[in-house]
Amino acid sequence: MCPVVWGIWFSLSSILLWGAPEVNTSWWYMGAMGSRVICDNIPGLISQQRRLCHKHPDVMQSIGAGIKDWIRECQHQFSHHRWNCNTIDRDHNLFGRVILRSSMEAAFVYAISSAGVVFAVTRACSQGELSSCSCDPKKKGSTKDNKGNFDWGGCSDNVNYGIRYARAFIDAKDRKEKDARALMNLHNNRSGRKAVKRFLKLECKCHGVSGSCSVRTCWLAMADFRKTGDYLRRKYSGAIQVVMNQDGTGFTVANKKFKKPTKSDLVYFENSPDYCITDREAGSLGTAGRVCNRTSRSMDSCEVMCCGRGYDTSHVMRMTKCECKFQWCCAVRCRDCHETVDVHTCKAPKNADWLDQT
Known part of the structure; x- marks a missing residue:
């Protein structure tokens, strides 16, 4: 095992393996391991996922490296909110019981993680790190845009390969389950995949006398992952609550006043907890001890973040x-x-109404 893969395996396995509770194991846990041995030993994977893991260990390494990126992006997007996309030590699915609830937060995590796999695999293709793919083979010859003709050149990001692999690997388990939550996961996974492709951009290099653009060579490149994160964060804010339709094959809106969700929208079934107090069943860690902004009027304000409990002020030298x-x-x-x-x-809760709910 190469040193980088071993480092990923050791650091995460030491955190996650000891005393992990019995909850649904996620590919998030497996992907970070990047090892054929882990493919055999990790619980929760179905046979198709194991086959892909064994067949493409280099792809597993890129997924493992990408996990940190999309978790970091999730935490950036929610850094000033009561729920801050916190990961849980010693938990097989990294996010604890909050993921077991069919909430807006679960919808976002599934979407951003699916987008993260597309981004990581596509990037690895373009960088020549994978044996099963390379630059987009369809971007050849000449074509034109609103600025005129250009030749395809350079290395266009092979995002379609990233999407196909993400769909085959991530969706495999939920396609097999075929229950309401599985349909929700599949929908949000697809929304995440589409988000990455949405921000492909054409980059060009000019050729000609004195830097003129008489000839252009262009390629398609993914935008920075922050654009995908920002977009999915907006989709989270507009997520649509749904219920299963009568034949159990799809969704209908829970409130008839809202529009039917598109393939790009995020969907959820259950209302979220307020995340004000520690509630292990709901996956809420509470906001006691969280830093707040006394002068803000937004989600990071002390009034909102502290749920009306008040706050302590300390003087810190920096x-x-x-x-x-x-x-x-x-x-x-x-x-x-x-x-x-x-x-x-x-401040932490003081009276009986705010006791830790276990």
């Missing part, structure tokens, strides 16, 4: 760069300055 001056040539010299700032953190 070091910053100050009195920066440009020196010829070519450096900026700064002094290290210390300043005291107020940090506000949410």
Whole structure:
């Protein structure tokens, strides 16, 4: 096993294996291992997923490396919210029981994780790290856009391969289950995959005398994953609550006033908890001790974040760069300055109505 893969396996397995509770095991846990041995030993995978894992161990490595990226993006998108996409130590599915609830948060996690696999696999294809794919083979010859004719060149990201692999691997288990939650997962997985392709952009290089664009060579490239994260975060805000239709083959809106979900929308069945207090059954860690913004009027405000319980204020010394001056040539010299700032953190519940619900 190469050092990078071993590092991924050891760090995550040491966190997750010891004392992991018996909940639905997710490919999120398996993907980070990047090892054929783990493909055999991890619980929860169906035969098709194991076959793909054994057949393409290099793809598993790219998925494992990409897991950290989409979790980081999820946490960026919700950093100022009561639910902050926190991962749970010693849990097989990384997110604890919050994923077992068919909520908006579960919908977002499934979508962003599916998008993350597409992005990671496609990137690995373009970088020549996978034996089963490379640059998009269909981007050959000449074509034109609104700026005129151009030749395909460079390395167009093979996003269609990333989508096909993500669909085959991620969707396999839910296609087999065929229950209401499986249909929800499949829908949100597809929404995530579509989001990556939505932000493909044409990049070009000009050729000609004195830098003129008499000839252009162009390729398709994925945008930074932040664009996908921002887009799915907006879809989360507009997620549509649904119920199963009468024949059990699809969805209908729970409230007739809302529009029917498109393939790009996120869907969910159950209302979310308020995430104010620790509730292990609901997967809520509560907001006690969370940092809040006393002057904000948004989701990170102390009033919203602390659920009306109030907050504590502490004085914290931090070091910053100050009195920066440009020196010829070519450096900026700064002094290290210390300043005291107020940090506000949410109070813990005090009365019986706020007891830890277990």
